[in-house]
Amino acid sequence: MHDDSSPSGPITPRHKPLWAGGVRCTASDLLAWTGMAPEADEGTDAVLFSMRRVTAGTVLIREGTAFGTLYFVGSGSFKCSQSDAEGYEQVLGFSLQGDVLGLDGLCDDRHANSVIALEDSTVAVVPYRELLRAGHDLPALERLLHRAASRELMRKTVTQHVMAAASADVRVVRFLLEITSRHALLGFSSRQIRLRMSRRDIGSYLGVAHETVSRSLTGLAAAGYIAVRQRELEILDRGGLHELQRNTRCTAERSSLARRPSASPLVRMGLQVAAG
Amino acid sequence: MHDDSSPSGPITPRHKPLWAGGVRCTASDLLAWTGMAPEADEGTDAVLFSMRRVTAGTVLIREGTAFGTLYFVGSGSFKCSQSDAEGYEQVLGFSLQGDVLGLDGLCDDRHANSVIALEDSTVAVVPYRELLRAGHDLPALERLLHRAASRELMRKTVTQHVMAAASADVRVVRFLLEITSRHALLGFSSRQIRLRMSRRDIGSYLGVAHETVSRSLTGLAAAGYIAVRQRELEILDRGGLHELQRNTRCTAERSSLARRPSASPLVRMGLQVAAG
DNA sequence: CGAATCTTTGAACTGAGTCAATTAAAGTGG
């Protein structure tokens, strides 16, 4: 929603979670992570779940394994993907604090997706059976599960919108807006972000070649919309990105972006110069 | 799974639902529609929901309206979509018997998607509150909701795979395989199908121009994989389609399809000739 | 410090989008 919270650093949590980094957390913490803090009460305070640290690159869920537990992201970020017969990895999405992992396994008791930590992260380990049982006594917990699932569904819808854009540039712009607004909702800066995923991951997620992702980012930077250096990203003109993003499949408009003369006064040099 | 059930007609139900077309149905009917018939018992027989007839073209759910009830598709088919600010309609998916409609509204109590009947259809009207209450006494009903949601999620994943294919032809092929296999799971013929949605709808769903959908179908027909005339579709070489579908973004392979000489012996003339 | 991975950039070919025009089907109303 808001452009930024504070320029001090990329990590400025909006609300201090009850969970202070221990090996256990309460159901109230889960509610807080998913933006349902007001629903927490003594009942949810009493329900405990164990936390698990997941180091960068660790496979939290491997596709094909038996379903039994859900995970709620407490901190860090994850990549959700599926590999087809030929070994091609299709990236399906990225998960942040408050997102639930593993719901895909519910319908046939077997996980269909793999989930990999993109950085050192923590998750609450929530056995599905336990959550169901606790949910019968605590309506807030039942709502937590349902809203987490519904939110997952809505995020997939957003992904469809992102992928439906014909132009690769528009896809990249929508991806940037998506990821930054999610950061903003969590209370992090939406201006400066460190992308935790590779260009290849982004490309797979968007359905474009990773070279094209790189080119689009370079183009957007040249046009002054963003500043990017490797995985460090800064949003310079959010309004302008919103303008671009509106084109569903118009490629003519877009070219005015990529080919905007880079000598234009609009071109504010970003990190690539500041660091060079 | 299987190539066909019977060549007699496109509608050959696998299991006779308990519901016989009345204005009410039982929770057991819902379980039957979603492939959970074994979980039905006296308890679920006693839970009643009202049925609603929805004529072709009717808007069952309009995006932006308040959430309160879910719908389970009893017969017919629906299109799920979202319109952006410019009025462009993004098709998000298609729903058949057993699918649940309206779950997207759960997380913020307002529907984000529109749902339109593609043909004369019927749905079970399931107030969310009632389902929750009934679910506390009948585990099967709770599972129904959860599995329906999880299935929805998995279908979105399939959609991502479909859209992630770089080649338009591959997208169309995957779409055909998706829709026919869903028909097969419901006990309908997977060889002959009447597409209920327009080329434009398919194009929106796949993220390609509707002309391209048309061209791809024509090309597939010319190559003998399918026979198509308007919305009547016949799958002639399902194995061949599976071969094509495996290419994620290889366009070279694909051209050998579209440009396979139409005089090839492989070209079996289909409906377009039979009717001409 | 070297190996492996990731990112960027270039060049060339082509798939698919856009525009446009024709044909087919489905409503509409007299």
Place this chain on the structure above:
DNA sequence: CCACTTTAATTGACTCAGTTCAAAGATTCG
């Protein structure tokens, strides 16, 4: 029931955005 209108589907031509292949920096990790 048949003209008429409207919408859907097909097909063609042209153009360019994006994929592919290739190769050179940058970064990370052991």
